[in-house]
Amino acid sequence: QSALTQPASVSGSPGQSITISCTGTSSDVGGYNYVSWYQQHPGKAPKLMIYDVTDRPSGVSNRFSGSKSGNTASLTISGLQAEDEADYYCTSYTSSSTVVFGGGTKLTVL
Amino acid sequence: QVQLVESGGGVVQPGRSLRLSCAASGFTFSSYGMHWVRQAPGKGLEWVAIISYDGSNKYYADSVKGRFTISRDNSKNTLFLQMNSLRPEDTAVYYCAKDRSTETDFDSWGQGTLVTVSS
Numbered sequence: 001q002s003a004l005t006q007p008a009s010v011s012g013s014p015g016q017s018i019t020i021s022c023t024g025t026s027s028d029v030g031g032y033n034y035v036s037w038y039q040q041h042p043g044k045a046p047k048l049m050i051y052d053v054t055d056r057p058s059g060v061s062n063r064f065s066g067s068k069s070g071n072t073a074s075l076t077i078s079g080l081q082a083e084d085e086a087d088y089y090c091t092s093y094t095s096s097s098t099v100v101f102g103g104g105t106k107l108t109v110l
Numbered sequence: 111q112v113q114l115v116e117s118g119g120g121v122v123q124p125g126r127s128l129r130l131s132c133a134a135s136g137f138t139f140s141s142y143g144m145h146w147v148r149q150a151p152g153k154g155l156e157w158v159a160i161i162s163y164d165g166s167n168k169y170y171a172d173s174v175k176g177r178f179t180i181s182r183d184n185s186k187n188t189l190f191l192q193m194n195s196l197r198p199e200d201t202a203v204y205y206c207a208k209d210r211s212t213e214t215d216f217d218s219w220g221q222g223t224l225v226t227v228s229s
Contacts, residue, residue: 001171001172001173003154032214034212034214034215036214036215036216038155038216040155045205045219045220045221045222046147046155046205046216046219047219048210048215048216048217051210051214051215051217052212052215057210057217087154089154089155091157091214091215093212093213093214096169097167097169097213098157098160098169098170098171099145099157099160099214099215100157101147101154101155101156101157102154103154104154104155
């Protein structure tokens with residue numbers, strides 16, 4: 001159950017687009033279309049932003065989108081806004097019927 | 111709306127036990143799997159365990175397997191986490207989270223309860 005690999009930090013200016021990667025193995029990310037992304041602001045509980053690789057829960061802005069290629073999933077945020085500054089985590093279902101998180105990525109809006 | 115309220119956290123000595131509870135409301139508790147997720151101070155999120163809607167299936171992270179037990183009481187809309195043989199590295203905020211539908215992600219979270227393992 002090794003954690004998925006995410007960049008420690010990414011940054012972008014308001015209005016720009018950024019992409020956060022999430023790399024796993026064929027036993028998790030590459031093997032299932034069960035990748036999710038969560039946003040967490042300091043001191044708050046996480047919030048589901050993307051599930052099943054590409055789907056958005058009701059109420060989540062369409063500026064957030066997800067994709068996957070092989071063992072790497074990605075979260076793209078377009079039209080960056082100040083409120084997007086937060087920590088982002090990916091998860092994947094695994095071949096052991098468990099869930100594994102990525103290490104998290106701190107997004108800074110410049 | 112969905113509400114999840116954790117309780118039972120506190121300070122405990124290494125090797126001792128603690129039981130966390132999560133009171134659920136605003137949805138049909140008995141129809142959904144439930145998870146525990148934890149976050150050590152200043153660190154990332156770590157999945158801990160899942161229990162299926164009827165309690166028949168349970169899975170654990172390797173880091174807690176054999177020490178922690180997840181359970182539920184559908185008659186009381188409550189989720190539990192029994193934590194035995196606690197270690198300092200178990201110090202974290204523990205969140206209960208409602209499964210969205212496929213036992214692979216979480217669409218509602220509680221506010222968490224802090225567990226501190228220290229002598």
